[in-house]
Amino acid sequence: MxxxxxxxxxGKTVDEFLGELQQAGVELLIDVRAVAASRRPGFSKTALxxxxxxxxxxxxxxxxxxTPAAGRQAARAGRTAEMxxxxxxxxxxxxxxxxxxxxLAEAGERRAALLCFEREAAGCHRAMLAERMLDRERFEVVDL
Known part of the structure; x- marks a missing residue:
């Protein structure tokens, strides 16, 4: 599987983040942020x-x-159900x-990871996305 x-x-440095991906054998990072910019150095689209x-x-x-802007605002305010x-x-x-x-096609070809900001996947839209992907394909989902 x-x-x-x-x-x-x-909460991670770029080196810690990249090290986790390498240790897991990730071959492709799929950035699922609506805005691929970050105040954290090294995590904006081009630098990353x-x-x-x-x-x-x-x-x-x-x-x-x-996640659309309204969903990001809800998440920042702790309104997870609304997000x-x-x-x-x-x-x-x-x-x-x-x-x-x-x-799905990319994850079927290479070891892929879905990227977003939140440390805990359970409070992040990437968990919902992984669930949606599981509805269509068989994967073992591992939160790094």
Whole structure:
């Protein structure tokens, strides 16, 4: 059975983060942030993509699989149920469906990890996304 990893970078340095990915044998990082920018040095799209490439890990940003602004605000305020409802609606959009098909194809070809900010997957939309992917393909989900 294939493994689908999820990872958040909250509280991690870039080196710690990259080390976790390498130790797990991740070959592709699928960035599922709506906005691939970060106040944390090294975690914005270009810097992260370059750092991953130096370690032989691919990078793919699938913006439609990110949480819309209202969902991010709900999550920051601790309103997880509201965030989950907003994200569930996002997953029903045609753009998200296309991105989900791409994520499934990529995860079927390479050891992939879904990336977002939150340390704990349970409070993050990436857990919902992994569940949706499990509805279509068999994976073992491992939260790094």
């Amino acid at each position: 294939r493994t689908l990893f999820t990872i958040g970078y909250e 993509s370059n750092a991953l490439a130096e370690r032989g890990i691919g990078y793919l940003h699938l913006r439609p699989l990110g 989950r409802a907003i994200y569930a609606d996002q997953l029903e959009t045609p753009e998200a469906e296309l991105a989900l098909v791409r994520a």
